[in-house]
Amino acid sequence: xxxxxxxxxxxxxxxxxxxHSLKRLIVKVNQGKNLPNSRLIRSxxxxxxxxxxxxxxxxxxxxKYLKQxxxxxxxxxxxxGTKNKLxxxxxxxxxxxxxxxxxxxxxxxxxxxxxxNDSEVNxxxxxxxxxxxxxxxxxxxxxxxxxxxxxxNHPDLPMWTNEDEIPNNGIDDDNNGYIxxxxxxxxxxxxxxxxxxxxxxxxxxxxxxxxxxxxxxxxNGIGIAGIxxxxxxxxxxxxxxxxxxxxxxxxxAFIYAAKNGAKxxxxxxxxxxNEGGMAVSEAIEFIGKEYGxxxxxxxxxxxxNIDQYxxxxxxxxxxxxxxxxxxxxxxxxxxxxxxxxKNVDVATPxxxxxxxxxxxxxxxxxGTSMASPNTAGVAAEVLANYxxxxxxxxxxxxxxxxxxVPSFSMRILSGGRIDLExxxxxxxxx
Numbered sequence: 439x440x441x442x443x444x445x446x447x448x449x450x451x452x453x454x455x456x457x458h459s460l461k462r463l464i465v466k467v468n469q470g471k472n473l474p475n476s477r478l479i480r481s482x483x484x485x486x487x488x489x490x491x492x493x494x495x496x497x498x499x500x501x502k503y504l505k506q507x508x509x510x511x512x513x514x515x516x517x518x519g520t521k522n523k524l525x526x527x528x529x530x531x532x533x534x535x536x537x538x539x540x541x542x543x544x545x546x547x548x549x550x551x552x553x554x555n556d557s558e559v560n561x562x563x564x565x566x567x568x569x570x571x572x573x574x575x576x577x578x579x580x581x582x583x584x585x586x587x588x589x590x591n592h593p594d595l596p597m598w599t600n601e602d603e604i605p606n607n608g609i610d611d612d613n614n615g616y617i618x619x620x621x622x623x624x625x626x627x628x629x630x631x632x633x634x635x636x637x638x639x640x641x642x643x644x645x646x647x648x649x650x651x652x653x654x655x656x657x658n659g660i661g662i663a664g665i666x667x668x669x670x671x672x673x674x675x676x677x678x679x680x681x682x683x684x685x686x687x688x689x690x691a692f693i694y695a696a697k698n699g700a701k702x703x704x705x706x707x708x709x710x711x712n713e714g715g716m717a718v719s720e721a722i723e724f725i726g727k728e729y730g731x732x733x734x735x736x737x738x739x740x741x742x743n744i745d746q747y748x749x750x751x752x753x754x755x756x757x758x759x760x761x762x763x764x765x766x767x768x769x770x771x772x773x774x775x776x777x778x779x780k781n782v783d784v785a786t787p788x789x790x791x792x793x794x795x796x797x798x799x800x801x802x803x804x805g806t807s808m809a810s811p812n813t814a815g816v817a818a819e820v821l822a823n824y825x826x827x828x829x830x831x832x833x834x835x836x837x838x839x840x841x842x843v844p845s846f847s848m849r850i851l852s853g854g855r856i857d858l859e860x861x862x863x864x865x866x867x868x
Contacts, residue, residue, distance in 0.1 A: 456711045459516035459684060463492045463501060464717045466511040474507050476500065481632060486693050486724050489717055491516070491686045493632060514717055518682040519709035542568040543656055543663040547800055551662055552767045553651075553787035553812055558841060559769040562786065562816065563859040564665055572862050575668035575822030581652050581814055582622070582695035582703045584688070585645030587638045588673035589796040590621045592646060594654045594661035597621055598670035600698065614697070622673040623694055625687035634690060638673040643795045645673070647803050648706050650794030651811040652818065661800060662793060665815025665858065668822045672700050677707050688751075689721040692733070696725035701821060704814040705735040705751060706807035712750045719754040726758030732821075732829040734814040736806035737763045737776040745778035753781045758829035760817070760836065763850055764788025764809035769843065775806055777849040783837050784852045786812045816858045824865045831868065839864040 465482075466489045467473060473482055473490055478500040480493045488511075494500040497515070504510050541548050542565060548554065555561025567573050580598050590597045600620055602612035610617045616634060623634040640646045649671045654664035676691040677683045688705075695703050703725075725731040733756070738749040745753075752761045761782045764772035766789040776782065788809030795801045813836070821832055839861040840854030847853040 457518045457682070459518070459686070460497060461493055461495070462516050462686060463494070463497050464514040464516060464686060464689075464715070465490050465492050465504060466717070468509050468511055471509040474504065474509065476503055478503060483632065485686070485689050485717075486721060489689075489720065512716075514685070514715040516684050516686045517709075517711065517715065518684050519707065541565055544659055545654075545657065545661055545663045546659070547662045547792065550792040553791060554663065554665075560765065560767050560787065562665075562812065562855065563857045567859045567862065568667075570859070572859055573667060573819055573823060575819065577822050577825040578668045578670060579666065579702065579818040579822045580670045580672055580698075580700045581666070581818050582672040582674055582691070582700035583645055583649050583652070583811075584674045584676050584691045584695070584703060584705055585648055585707070586642040586677050586679060587624070587640035587645050587675035588621070588649050588671060589640045589646045589794075590638065590673055592650075592794050592796070593798055594658070594794050595646070595649055596653055596655050596670050598672040616694070622675070623691070624675040625690050626675055626678060634694075638675045640675075640796050642679045643801075644677070644706070644803075644807065645675070646796050647791075647793045647801070648704060648807065648811040649673075650800075651791060651808060652704065652815040654794055665812060666818035666822065669815075669818045672698065681707060683707055685715060685718050688718055692721045692725055696729035696731045701731055702814050702817050703731060703733045704811050705733060706805075706810045708736060708738045708749045708752055710740075710747065710749055712748065718751055719756060722751065722754060722756045722759055726756065726829050730829055732758050732760060732817055732832050734760045734762060734810050734817060736810040737761050737778070737782045739774040739805050739807075740776055741774055742776050743778050744776045744782065745780045748781075749776060752776070758833065760784070760813065760833045762786050762806060762810045762813045764804075764806045765855055766790070771846065771849065772804070772806075774804070775809075779848065779851060782850040783833070784813060784840055785809070785843070785846060785850055785855045786816075787855075788812070813856055816856050816861060819858060820861050820865050823862060824868070827865065827868075835861050835864050835868065
């Protein structure tokens with residue numbers, strides 16, 4: 439009896455489906471076709487192209503019904519990401535907040551930002567770039583932070599605002615399908631019609647920390663300096679505090695960001711299962727081709743080779759997807775960082791990163807979640823200087839301008855750590 443029970447439990451472990459929404463499916467129909475009518479469909483919404491999200495009280499029965507229709511290309515469950523503990527803030531009350539006199543920035547906490555260094559060992563040449571005036575951005579870049587939300591009241595963050603929307607009037611003034619989306623949208627909290635809502639305030643700290651690395655306001659005499667000098671942060675709350683985001687929410691976040699002007703999307707999240715689903719990958723491809731968006735994604739924190747142990751969205755093969763590993767201040771790859779010669783493109787500082795946190799605070803966090811926004815910041819600075827670059831060109835510039843690290847040569851595609859100054863020089867030559 440014991441052996442039978444053990445065998446049953448093992449079979450359940452192997453074959454049990456990963457957690458997914460019990461109320462909605464992702465459905466792709468043939469081009470030019472519509473969703474079939476069925477009483478099982480409570481409501482539906484077009485996500486992009488011919489891909490829909492369909493709501494039902496019985497998704498199992500609806501899935502069986504839809505599979506009989508020749509107009510259906512595929513049906514995917516709305517899978518949740520794996521529950522993970524997101525990086526938490528850790529205050530250090532012995533920090534020297536004195537002005538860094540060896541810096542082009544007057545931000546008083548900048549001495550804590552080792553990632554801005556010019557060292558060939560660990561930094562990404564941000565200080566040297568601005569000392570030598572190698573950056574002269576022509577265009578402001580919107581970077582969407584798809585995360586736990588952003589503290590849009592933080593005095594050190596340059597927030598994007600929807601100028602076509604009148605705040606708090608309960609009306610979709612710009613007819614984009616969202617009411618009062620001033621700073622972005624919240625796909626986690628939906629109204630009675632299933633529409634995303636507008637409260638993007640960060641209740642965790644993860645998304646606010648990510649945002650500061652990308653573009654905390656430089657030379658404003660407070661806080662820190664972000665990497666990108668001419669940038670706005672679009673806040674999209676899609677990642678729960680326990681990090682189990684769903685595919686539908688991720689897709690909607692990507693489409694919203696692209697349609698509202700974001701040219702770079704930072705994704706400091708991921709999951710280890712996908713069940714063959716391609717809707718998220720198709721969304722990444724769509725926003726690249728239609729809106730010129732580069733998606734920057736964290737490689738993950740499992741110390742694994744994600745060429746073998748796949749992680750999503752990092753292991754998708756989209757040409758406009760840039761995947762980032764993490765390095766430490768000693769120049770080595772962070773012990774927790776995922777890697778992969780095929781699926782990880784570059785490495786960037788991600789250990790002990792000092793950045794913004796809610797309520798006007800600052801703290802250290804570690805993870806590829808922190809490495810990804812440092813890369814997104816470099817991408818935004820390069821794109822601001824050369825706004826005609828395609829996502830693929832921008833990705834290639836960042837990959838081909840790295841500072842080579844011998845120990846990385848068999849671990850990631852580029853074999854090195856990103857370098858802002860070298861990236862700007864290479865972009866000039868294009």
